[in-house]
Amino acid sequence: MKTLQRAAVLVVAAFVPMAFTAAVTPAVSRADCDNGSWWDPVTNSCQAPLVPNCPDGWWDPVANTCRPAISSTPLGCDNGWWWDPVANVCRPPVLPPQ
Numbered sequence: 001m002k003t004l005q006r007a008a009v010l011v012v013a014a015f016v017p018m019a020f021t022a023a024v025t026p027a028v029s030r031a032d033c034d035n036g037s038w039w040d041p042v043t044n045s046c047q048a049p050l051v052p053n054c055p056d057g058w059w060d061p062v063a064n065t066c067r068p069a070i071s072s073t074p075l076g077c078d079n080g081w082w083w084d085p086v087a088n089v090c091r092p093p094v095l096p097p098q
Contacts, residue, residue: 033046054066077090
């Protein structure tokens with residue numbers, strides 16, 4: 001009888017963690033996402049692509065937007081103005097001339 005009780009205790013001790021895990025942990029599902037999106041198992045949904053396609057520029061992750069293409073040749077800015085490579089325009093001097 002004592003051996004049967006020990007066996008029952010071992011079976012319960014082995015079964016309880018598995019039952020707890022099955023009850024508490026939700027089932028991980030999966031879906032085929034379209035258009036380059038990816039499956040997020042935490043939200044259980046398709047998420048947008050991490051880096052969108054910017055056909056005429058580049059992706060700025062800080063601003064979360066597409067930026068225009070950067071000119072490889074600086075513009076010839078006059079009168080102390082400086083070239084802004086991000087916007088590809090000449091900007092006025094930081095301090096106005098005196």
